[in-house]
Amino acid sequence: MSSHSVAATVASLMPRAKEELTELVAFKSVADFGQFPRSESEGAARWIVDALTAEGFQDVAVLDTPDGTQSVYGFLPGPEGARTVLLYAHYDVQPPLDDTGWATPPFELTERDGRWYGRGTADCKGGLIMHLLALRALKANGGVPVHVKVIVEGSEEQGTGGLERYAEAHPELLRADAIVIGDSGNFRPGLPTVTSMLRGMTLVRLQIDTLEGNLHSGQFGGAAPDALAALVRVLDSLRAEDGSTTVDGLAGDAVWDGLQYDDEQFRQDAHVLDGVRLIGSGTVADRIWARPAVTVLGIDCPPVVGATPSVQASARALISLRVPPGTDAAEATELLRAHLEAHTPWGARVSTEPVGQGQPFRADTDSPAYRAMADAMAAAYPGQEMSQAGQGGSIPLCNTLAALYPQAEILLIGLSEPEARIHAVNESVSPEELERLSVTEALFLRNYASGAS
Template identity: 80%
Template sequence: MTARPIAETVASLMPRAKTELTELVAFQSVADPAVAPKSECEGAANWVADALRAEDFQDVALLDTPDGTQSVYGVLPGPEGAPTVLLYAHYDVQPMLEESAWISPPFELTERDGRWYGRGAADCKGGFIMHLVALRALKANGGVPVTVKVIVEGSEEQGTGGLERYAEEHPELLTADAIVIGDAGNFRLGLPTVTATLRGMTMVRVKVDTLQGNLHSGQFGGAAPDALAALIRVLDSLRAEDGSTVVEGLAADASWEGLQYPDEDFRQDARVLDGVDLIGGGTVADRIWARPAVTVVGIDCSPVAGAAPSVPASARAQISLRVPPGQDAAEATKLLFAHLEKHVPWNAKVSFEQVGQGQAFQADVDSPAYASMAEAMKEAYEGQEMQVSGMGGSIPLCNTLAALYPSTEILLIGLSEPEAQIHAVNESVSPQELERLALSEALFLGNYAASKQA
């Protein structure tokens, strides 16, 4: 496939891509009704469905998944005998976090310093726009050479497993020769990268109760058991002195043998404050791609604003535990519960709630689809060789697809390079990265079709 005319078409499509991403980012599509109205997700889902219909997709449908959300599906038929490629993205997003910390409104796509800022711009509404641009470029240059299926999920960020269960109940729906997951990112801005591994995830809530109600800290403090102090003791037990994750029975000493992540580069990408140490042992790549990692993502107790001098009777925390390939997320959850229960002080009452769970994933990077992608990325990135990295995050659907379709090749690319700051305030996407990756995907589809016909 000739790259130059497709590259010129992709470049010409970028103003339209910005307009469409602006429209899609405007939906506050957090798949949690406690954070945003359900109508916001419904609006985003319908926008995606309309975009597919406009591109002549057939069988476009809003799939009601078991977790109460909707995923959008459609099929674009290719030439007779052509392979089928499934393209994945998700339209749901993380909560905005602290709105006052955003330099520009989180749900208004804003151009600043050569980047486009907004919640979901990179993760993963931009991923859907990337797919659209790639397909439009191919249609303008002779047609799409494969049958394309598109699935755009509505609850990936919540980890509630709706699409995974739907796929298991309808295994014929997402069958394909290759799957491109548009929800990863280059290791570095401008460095073409495919992601070979994903850590799995378990999300749990732990609640500690010590009293029937809060008590006056002057009258009862010193003898009355403080639920928040008990919870802090429990949470502290999950870390070694150097900050390494400690869950009794869960191995935490694996090594990453591939692409490495220099400490100083990581410090810069993670925006670590001067003088603050990184946590854990081993290389950075070991810690973020090959080993489990626990994070306390939220605590419920009396807020500082309006706090009274009282002994807390109850406290609750939400904990994320990432587990690398080779470790079972369900077993890790059991070990986590056992560890927490063992470390609760003062015989305090403790209870647990499972919020979400997903298994780790490992791709076969020696498959023909990876060769097609390597060739495409080398063209799109002007001679740079494709790199292979891990990713510390989770995409639960990957493992489900790998189990359902063991012969299908699964590739992970996307817009979430370090500068994108996904899941944080001031998330952004590089339009240059969007252009190059859309071109990469278009060239890949051509290369892949040719490889299957050879």
């Protein structure tokens, strides 16, 4: 089996891949069932069951996980005595945010300017299609040389830990020699990249109460404690003057010694407005991969339209804190809660509630699987060698798998390069990246099976 024949097969399968991704994107599979119907996620899970069954997978099952969502599992047997590789993706997606900000409908895959737009195209429904393409290419060129397990999660974006808890309760289910997490991305299009580090994450809901009810701001303003103003004070305490994250007791001076991220390139990738400065200190790589980062995800307070002249009795916010390897997410959660409570002014009543958590992750990059992946990437991306980068996001399952299977080699690849704009409006995937990474994965499975390095 040559790399050229694998590449030719994947190229011939791309029209089918587009049709399948179109079908998957159409499911509004946001795992927040207060916003989107549960039936949308269940429909996506059934689609995946049918797809795996059609590919010859055995033991295909919908797993009801403890957080009330569904993951999909399947097993494809390989030759006797072969190694086992687990392929991961997730089918749940982020909400579309502002529908009016999308140039095309978020749940309709639309081709524009050489990219495929739609929620989940890159993160991470496209990752499942990547796995299917790689397996189909191997089948057409001599067969799949390893045992393959596929797990497709239904609540990764919510961070509610359903699949992690299920895996812990069924430790043999996902056991493998190597694990490919298809939920990261190249450092930039055309530069093959393995993500070797992930920051962890904690989510905390903050509630501040000061009055029994709202008051007229003309009659009581100036002496009555304003809960919204107190919330603003607390949130401001989470950042230094330069924008660096400041949580009492949490270190924020680590450095990243790997692949660096040019400041101007980052500005372009992040679409920073002209004249607006980047925040924080150190290199960009330090800030987004090696240090904690706080983000206010949402605030409950009166909208501008329809607001009344009132002193607010209550206000709340949802706060995300990303934590780098070397920092325990549970400890960071408690430090964040203590900080919020300590910095609440005026004796206001304050409550903090943890609502999600995931540990950071660092891979062992000195392993046979990484050498097999390096060879695969060099073949799929002629003239390029594999790079290693960090990623500011978190995939909590990685640490669960690493703890359950300490001998397994874990690699992170995927379609979420900067132009994909995951979690934002107008998310998209590059079909060229989908094609080349599918070739990469097929060649990796061949290399890993044979022990090539």
